[in-house]
Amino acid sequence: MSASLTRMGNYYSALLEDVELTPKIREILAGLEPSAQEHKQAISLPPECYTSEEWFEFEKRAVYDRDWVCVGHTGLIPNPGDFQTINMNNDPLIVLRDREGVVKVMSAVCAHRGRVLCEGIGNVEKLVCPLHHWTYNLDGELIGAPEMNPVLPLAELKKQAFLPVLRSEIWNGFIFVNMDGRAKPLAPRLKRLTKEIENHHMGEMLGTPNFDFPEYDWNWKYMQENAIEPYHTWYLHRGIHDFAPSRLVSFYDWDPEDDGAVFHPTGFLERDANFNMSFKCLFPVIKTLTDKERRRVMFVTVPPNLFFGAVPDGVFYYIIRPQSANRIVLRVGFLYPPETFKDKNFDYIFKMAVDGLCAYNDQDVASNRSVHLGLKSRFAPRTRYAPKEKTLSQMNRWLVQRYKAYAAEVEARNHAAAAGR
Numbered sequence: 001m002s003a004s005l006t007r008m009g010n011y012y013s014a015l016l017e018d019v020e021l022t023p024k025i026r027e028i029l030a031g032l033e034p035s036a037q038e039h040k041q042a043i044s045l046p047p048e049c050y051t052s053e054e055w056f057e058f059e060k061r062a063v064y065d066r067d068w069v070c071v072g073h074t075g076l077i078p079n080p081g082d083f084q085t086i087n088m089n090n091d092p093l094i095v096l097r098d099r100e101g102v103v104k105v106m107s108a109v110c111a112h113r114g115r116v117l118c119e120g121i122g123n124v125e126k127l128v129c130p131l132h133h134w135t136y137n138l139d140g141e142l143i144g145a146p147e148m149n150p151v152l153p154l155a156e157l158k159k160q161a162f163l164p165v166l167r168s169e170i171w172n173g174f175i176f177v178n179m180d181g182r183a184k185p186l187a188p189r190l191k192r193l194t195k196e197i198e199n200h201h202m203g204e205m206l207g208t209p210n211f212d213f214p215e216y217d218w219n220w221k222y223m224q225e226n227a228i229e230p231y232h233t234w235y236l237h238r239g240i241h242d243f244a245p246s247r248l249v250s251f252y253d254w255d256p257e258d259d260g261a262v263f264h265p266t267g268f269l270e271r272d273a274n275f276n277m278s279f280k281c282l283f284p285v286i287k288t289l290t291d292k293e294r295r296r297v298m299f300v301t302v303p304p305n306l307f308f309g310a311v312p313d314g315v316f317y318y319i320i321r322p323q324s325a326n327r328i329v330l331r332v333g334f335l336y337p338p339e340t341f342k343d344k345n346f347d348y349i350f351k352m353a354v355d356g357l358c359a360y361n362d363q364d365v366a367s368n369r370s371v372h373l374g375l376k377s378r379f380a381p382r383t384r385y386a387p388k389e390k391t392l393s394q395m396n397r398w399l400v401q402r403y404k405a406y407a408a409e410v411e412a413r414n415h416a417a418a419a420g421r
Helices: 024-030 052-063 191-200 219-227 338-342 346-375 386-419
Strands: 004-007 011-016 069-073 082-090 091-097 103-107 121-123 142-144 167-171 175-179 213-215 262-267 298-301 306-309 314-324 325-336
Touching: 011 052, 011 142, 011 167, 024 052, 024 386, 052 314, 052 386, 069 082, 069 091, 069 314, 082 314, 091 191, 103 175, 191 262, 213 346, 219 262, 219 298, 219 314, 219 325, 219 346, 219 386, 262 386, 325 338, 325 346, 338 346
Parallel strands: none
Antiparallel strands: 004 011, 069 175, 082 091, 082 121, 091 103, 103 167, 167 175, 213 325, 262 298, 298 306, 306 314, 314 325
């Protein structure tokens, strides 16, 4: 796997090489249209979209290279020098705040021999490779390379060796990166959602340290589908989800001009409910919320890899990290207003919040694994959607548009190359 690195002003694009539009990929592409219809006519995606490694390589280019991918939240890096790391599709990245307080996303791979510079979270004045102590400032510029002067003076070496800074955008504190460098800005495609959750002031929240659930053996798209459709909650989660019954769900119509997210609210039976075993908010409710907002959770998918739930006392979120067509790592985080962290019992209360979320996740794990096993079968269905699965047909429309756009790009490049021979 190789990528082309191109300077684009203050950042770089780093696109993977095109994949061949093989007969299998063309077959899948030809069968996508029924999935991209209005909800009442739409059917599910071809099973191969979830299980084929060949298709996953296509997706990495069509979706993960060319759209906005979530890599973290500013609430985890509030101070200059703060950083966190994430590995996205085999690309180790550093998400940091530089000395001027500007958030940047850059490669975490040393330009000398490829060692990953750091992992986890922390605060640094500079980035030092443990292998040979090549050193970079927080702009990704090489500032030290021991014993290299006889080969190439530092002033010359730094023109070749650096940490590429990638194009990034922040929305409500969530940090997104675009490998392509050419994606349409994200925020203008989230206008309706931004208005719906503005009273949470998510961009001002602080974050708890992320934790990763171990590798799960199902596809990244199904992780999003299970999270964003409320049809299953009355059945799979009966008992622990009854405080937010699916009969209190409402939906939004799809707007292709405002297509940055798929989302829906679910109402609570009582005000200030939450996803833990007390079914109540454990922390103080956000003061700026309306009564209506205190009586619901807003479930949101920002494709391809961010899912979050905005509840009355904060936000819980998942960052989905694909490992292959058949495996993901799920990064989990929580966001709260700064004053919430001042509670002397914060750690104890927060553990109850985590345990509560895990109770729902444990039920989903068994079901998601079973669905993925079924999708590998020769008898795997393509099916119509129930009324409460409206979000799935919307997710399909988001995906199919990007699949077709990339396939058209490849075809155009292939025709241009053939014409130039």
